[in-house]
Amino acid sequence: MERRTFLTTALVGTAALALGVNLYIPEHIKVNKALDSEHRLLFSILLPVFLDDALPEVGSLRIAAQNRTLDTIIQTISLLPADGQAELEQLLDMLENRLGLLVLTGSMTPLMMRKPDELIVMLEYWRNSFLDMMVIAYQGLRELVLASYYSCPEHWSRLNYAKPTFLEE
C-alpha cells in the first residue's frame, strides 16, 4: 500500500476528536496524527491559506490540487539538504506541540482549531516580526508551499503556461 493511501485511510486526528472540539480540518484530509510523521495534517491546514485564490474553485479539483501539493511538499522536503530538513522539522514539530505554538504564535490553540482568518493573522505576525526567527519561519513555509504547488504541471493552466511539446513528438 502506498504511503499516501495508508495515511488517507487512517482515522481523523484522534487526539482532537477525543476532546470533542469542532476542528477546522479540510474534509478530504483523514490523517491519524500519531502516524503523521510527514506533517500532512499541519500542511493541510496551512495550504488553503497560502494558496487562497490560486487553488481551483471547483470542489473536486480543489481537493485534488491540495492532495497533489501535499504529496509534492513531502517530496520537496526530502530533496532539501540535511541541515535544511532538520531546521524545517524543528519548525513543524513546534507548530504541532502546544509549547512550541505558544513560543511561535503567543497562543497554545492548535492550528487545526484556528480559522483561516486567524491563520492569516499568525502568518502576518511572523511576516512582519522584528525577530528574524519568525520571518524565516514564515518565508520557509511560504517558499515550500508555493514552490511545491507551482512545480506541478497540472497547476499551470491558470498561468497559461505550458512547456513546449516537441519532446513528446
Next chain:
Amino acid sequence: MAIPDPIVEGLASGWKHIDASQLSQDQTLEADVVIVGSGAGGGVAAEILTDAGLTVIIVEGGPLKSSESFNMEERRAYPNLYHQAAAMKTQDKAIGIFQGRAVGGSTTVNWTTSIRTPRPTLDFWAKDKSVKGLSRQDLDPWFDKMEKRLNISKWEYEPNRNNQALKLGCEKLGWDYTVIKRNVKGCWNTGYCGMGCPINAKQSMLVTTIPAALDKGATLVSRAKVIKLEHHNDKISAIEAQALNEQMQPTEFKLIFKAKHYIIAAGAIHTPTILLRSNLADPHQLLGKRTFLHPTLLSGAIFSDSINGHSGAPQSIYSDEFVWKHGTASGDLGYKLEVPPIHPVLIASKTIGYGKTHASLMDQFNQLQVTIALIRDGFHEQSQGGQVQLTDTGFAIDYPLNEAFWRSVRRSFGSMAELQFAAGAKQVLPITEGAPYFNSWKEAKSAMETLDLGPLKTVVVSAHVMGGCPMGENTKLSMVDSQGNSHYYENLSVMDGSVFPTSLGANPQLTIYAMTARNATLLAERLKSSS
C-alpha cells in the same frame, strides 16, 4: 523527436566513466592530472590537458545527466542539477543562491550569457590586487579562442519581449545597452536553458569540452565528493573522495586519486571548502574570505500585452549604464541590468506574499516582465563580500548586507522602475516586503526614498559566486599566483571563479573559460617539459 545525445553516444562508444554510486569497493586511480570539478574551469582544463597528451581524471560531486533527462520542468531540474535543489541560502537566509551541481557544473544550467571581463575590473586587479599579465590585451586572444571553441556569438535573433522591454527602456532613456553574446549552436530559442538544454544547443561543458576530453581518453568520475587533499611539505600527495549514492548520500566506499598535478575547479563555494577541510597552508587566513555574489535585486512590471518571459532566449540584452558610473572603488556600488527567464517555481518563490495577493500576481504571469540588478561587489572599501566557512555538517556562507549595499539597492530599484515605465509598463512592483504596485515613474520615484529595505524583507538572489581563493603576486592578498598556481604547493592549481579578487561586474562564465584556457595551456607546457 530524436535529438542526438552526445553523452549517451559517448558512453556507448566506450568513454571511461565511473559513477561512484555503483561502486562495490574502494578505488584508487592515477593520472598525470586530477581535476576536481567539471564546470567552466574544470571542463576547459580537462580538454586542454588531454589535448596536450596528458592523462586526466575529472572528479565531479554531481551526477552525469544528459539531454535525455532534461524534460524542461523545474521540479526535475532543480533537484537533479542544482546544489541543494536550488534552495541554497546564506547563513542568515537573506540571499538565495543558485549553483549548478552536475557534470558541467553551472554551465549546464546557466542562461548562456557570455561577456568578456570588463576592462575596469582587470585594471583594478592589476593596480590594487597585485594581479599580473591579465590585461584585456593579454586576455583577448584567449577570449577569441574560447568564443570560437564554444560558438559564442552575438544573439542575432529578435530578443524575447522580456529582453525587449530592457532594450526599449534603455532606448527611450538614452541609456547604454548591449546585445548579449551566447554560447549556443543551433539554438531553438525555447527559453529553458536553466533546466538543462534539451536539444544540446547550449555549448556547456557537458556537450563540448568534457566529451572532447573523454573522446581522447580522459576518465570521468561522477557522484564522488572530494573530502580532502593529502599533503606533505610543499606537495599534494593524493585526493580522497567519498562515493555518493543516487540520492547523493555518502556510501561506505572511498576513492583515492593520485597525480603529478592537481587542479581544484570546484567553484567558489567548494574550492575554498575543500582547501579549508584539507588544512592547507593559509598563513594570511585568506581562504573562504572575500566571497562575492553579485547580490541581485528583482523588479516586476505588469504590461498590457503579453511578455511570455518563459519563452525565448532568457538573456539577450544587458545594460551597463550604472555599472561604472560612480567610479570603480568609490561612490555607490555599481549594478548591471539584465532580465531573468520567468518560470512558475522561480517566480512563485522569489516574489512576495501569499494567498490572494500572490495569486493575483501569478494570474498576470504572462504579462509580467522582470528586470534584475546585479550589484558589483568587492571593489569599494565598504564592500568586502562574505565568507565561506566550514561547519560540523558541511559549509555555510555568511554575507553581511551593509549600508553601502542598501544604498545601491535603493538606487537600483529606482533605475529598474524608471526603465520599466519607459518601456511601457502599466505597473511596477519592486520585490521587497511592503512595496506597493506603482502606477507611474513619478509615483515610484517619490516613494523610493522611503521604501523599507533590509535583509529578509528584500528578496536578494545570486547565481554568481566568486572569490574565496584569490589570485595575485602578493601573498598577503592571494592564495594562488596570476596563473592560478598555488603559492604554497608546487603541484596544485586553482582554475575557477574562486580566484577572482573581486566580483567581475559581468556574468562570469567567459572570464573563467578564458583564464583557464590560458592557465591550463601554460600548465600543460610546464608539465610536458618536466616529464
